[in-house]
Amino acid sequence: GAVVSQHPSWVICKSGTSVKIECRSLDFQATTMFWYRQFPKQSLMLMATSNEGSKATYEQGVEKDKFLINHASLTLSTLTVTSAHPEDSSFYICSARSLAGNEQFFGPGTRLTVL
Amino acid sequence: GQNIDQPTEMTATEGAIVQINCTYQTSGFNGLFWYQQHAGEAPTFLSYNVLDGLEEKGRFSSFLSRSKGYSYLLLKELQMKDSASYLCAVSDSNYQLIWGAGTKLIIKP
Numbered sequence: 011g012a013v014v015s016q017h018p019s020w021v022i023c024k025s026g027t028s029v030k031i032e033c034r035s036l037d038f039q040a041t042t043m044f045w046y047r048q049f050p051k052q053s054l055m056l057m058a059t060s061n062e063g064s065k066a067t068y069e070q071g072v073e074k075d076k077f078l079i080n081h082a083s084l085t086l087s088t089l090t091v092t093s094a095h096p097e098d099s100s101f102y103i104c105s106a107r108s109l110a111g112n113e114q115f116f117g118p119g120t121r122l123t124v125l
Numbered sequence: 126g127q128n129i130d131q132p133t134e135m136t137a138t139e140g141a142i143v144q145i146n147c148t149y150q151t152s153g154f155n156g157l158f159w160y161q162q163h164a165g166e167a168p169t170f171l172s173y174n175v176l177d178g179l180e181e182k183g184r185f186s187s188f189l190s191r192s193k194g195y196s197y198l199l200l201k202e203l204q205m206k207d208s209a210s211y212l213c214a215v216s217d218s219n220y221q222l223i224w225g226a227g228t229k230l231i232i233k234p
Contacts, residue, residue, distance in 0.1 A: 012144070042221075053226040054212070103167045112156055112173070112216055119167040 015110050016117035023094055024125055031120045033104030037121045039084035044114060045077075048101045055062050060087055072074035094124040127151045129225035131213050136231045137203055145198045145211050153218020159187050160196045160212040162227065164223045168212055171198070200230075208232045 013036040022069045030077035033043055058067040058074075060081035068074045078090040082097050087106075091098055101121050128150045137143040149157070156175040160168035174180055174189035174196060186199040196212055213225040 036213075054224050056222075058222070059221070107220075111173075112220060113158065113170060114222060116160075116167040116169070121165075 012091060012108070012115040013118040014040075014104065014115045016104055016120050019118060020121040021124075022123045024123065025095055026093055027093055029122060030088055030092055031102055031104075031122075033087045033089070033106065033117050035085045035106040035108075035115070038106075038108045038115075040087075041109040042107045043085075043087040044105045044107070045080055046080060046103045046105070047087050048103060051101065054103065058090075065118045074084070079100075091122065094122070096124045098122065099124045127223045128170060128216065129213055129215060129223055130163065131134070131211075131225040131228045133226070134229045134231065136233060137200075139203055139205060139232055139234050141203050142201050143203060143230065145200075145213075145230065147196045147198070147225055149194050149196070149213070149214045149223070149225075150190055150216045151217045151223050155216035155218070155220055157187075157196050158222065159185075159196075159201075160214065162210045163210060164209075171211075176193035200221045203232050205232050205234070 015034045017032045043060050046054045048054050057072045058066045058068045060079050062081050062084050066079040081087040103119040104117045109115050131147045159171040162168040172187035176190045179188045208228050210227040212227045214222045221228045
């Protein structure tokens with residue numbers, strides 16, 4: 011089956027610093043990748059959709075200058091949380107979809123804690 | 126607007142059967158997905174339905190009625206490890222997944 015990895019799996023950082031999270035599709039080419047955020051006991055919230063080689067489409071209420079998304083290749087997308095604050099602490103999950111399919115394959119998630 | 130409804134929480138007994146319902150109203154339909162999510166982990170794929178009817182996969186089955194905008198996930202021979210949240214998601218006309226809030230399933234011995 012399709013495998014998606016995320017790195018790091020968890021990160022603790024100081025307020026004001028930037029954190030980069032990588033999402034890789036290991037055995038297929040992901041033309042579209044999705045970034046989600048999930049707060050404790052809440053459902054997944056889609057942050058943005060990125061297509062390889064083009065700018066990401068952000069959901070309403072998500073600041074594109076704060077959450078920088080780069081999808082430079084068919085197997086890698088990165089999310090950079092800039093000037094992180096404690097309220098950005100959350101579980102960030104990426105998913106990837108190939109051109110041929112409709113299913114999204116999820117990475118294991120990255121737990122971000124901002125002190 | 127687009128809307129996915131599923132119960133917030135359900136409780137069932139180990140060894141029993143439970144049915145989790147999902148109703149949807151979306152702009153377009155390109156299939157319905159069920160995902161399982163254990164606490165602190167990412168969702169994992171369970172099933173995909175795009176045509177009406179029942180899809181069986183081991184202990185889990187998923188049913189779809191497009192005319193009624195309705196699906197259910199049926200879990201048989203419940204095990205303690207089945208305690209998790211179950212997420213219903215519909216792929217709309219743009220192949221974007223519209224997510225339900227999830228159903229937390231609690232299994233009791």
